[in-house]
Structures are given as structure tokens and as C-alpha cells.
Amino acid sequence: MKALKVFLAVVLLSAFIFFQAAPVLAKDIKIGYVSLGKAFDEYGKTKEADAALEKKSNEKEKEREKMVNEISKLRDELELLNEKSKKDKQVVIDDKLKKLQEFVNATREELAKERDEMVKDIVREIDKVIQDYGKANGYTVILNDRVLVYGEDALDVTQDIVDILNKSAGKRR
Secondary structure, three states: OHHHHHHHHHHHHHHHHHHHHHHHHHOOOOEEEEOHHHHHHHOHHHHHHHHHHHHHHHHHHHHHHHHHHHHHHHHHHHOOOOHHHHHHHHHHHHHHHHHHHHHHHHHHHHHHHHHHHHHHHHHHHHHHHHHHHHHHOOOOEEEEHHHOOOOOHHHEOHHHHHHHHHHHHHHHO
């Protein structure tokens, strides 16, 4: 008798839970996924930012080369000097080497910081476009493809996101 009461209680509880969850389960679930890496790489703004950083990097490299050539010239001159003059020239060379190293470190840090900021801004833009796209197109969930083990190609909305990003970037120019 006691087992029957427990069984009935479990059945009633299960039925209650099922009927409470039924509206949620009945809701149409629309799922998509995005390759964030592909969206990032194919976004025109990413390419523009990379080109700007590359240009700046090349300019900094020219400055560095100029400093290296100057140090090299000073080292060549060092060989022709007497001992007193060599010591004085070596101090100048050491100072220039120190400045060169500081320049290299500062440049590396500056370019890395700019790249990090650029990436953050672009990822924020991509995230917003994905959220807006999901809401506008009735998606329940849009996943990052990195968490997927398998996804049908029909669920991949990456190209839609890339098209929206590049279209909106074209309007801002």
C-alpha cells in the first residue's frame, strides 16, 4: 500500500512537471551557429585595421633600421680611434644601444596595445550584429562554432553575419 502511494505521488509529480514544461517544450526552437574567426577575418574593418597597423609597423621598422645603421657607423668609426677616444665613443654607442632597445620595446608594446583595442572593438561589433540578427530572425540560440561538435551547414549563419558587417562598414565610409 505504501509503495502504491509513493508510485502515485511520483506519477502525479511527473505529470505536473510535464504539463508545466510543455509550453516551453512546444515552443519552436531555432538554432544557428557562427564561425567567429571567419566573421572576424572576413570583416572589411579587420582588414583595414590590419593594413593600418602594418603600415605603422613598417614606419617603426624604418626608424629602427635608421638607429641600427647609426650604431653600426659609430662602431666602424670606433676601430679608427685611439684608446681615449674609443672609450668616449663606446659610451655614445652604449647610450644609443640602450635607446634602440627602449624604442623596440616601446614600439612592440604600443603596437600590441593598438591591436588588442582593435580586436576588442571589432569583436564587440560582431557580437552586437549577431545579437541583432538573432532577435530579428527569431533565433532562440546562436552558438559560436568552437563549442560545436557537429552542426548542419544549414544552421551556419556566418556568411549572413559577414554580409551585414561589411554592408554596415560600407555605409560608414
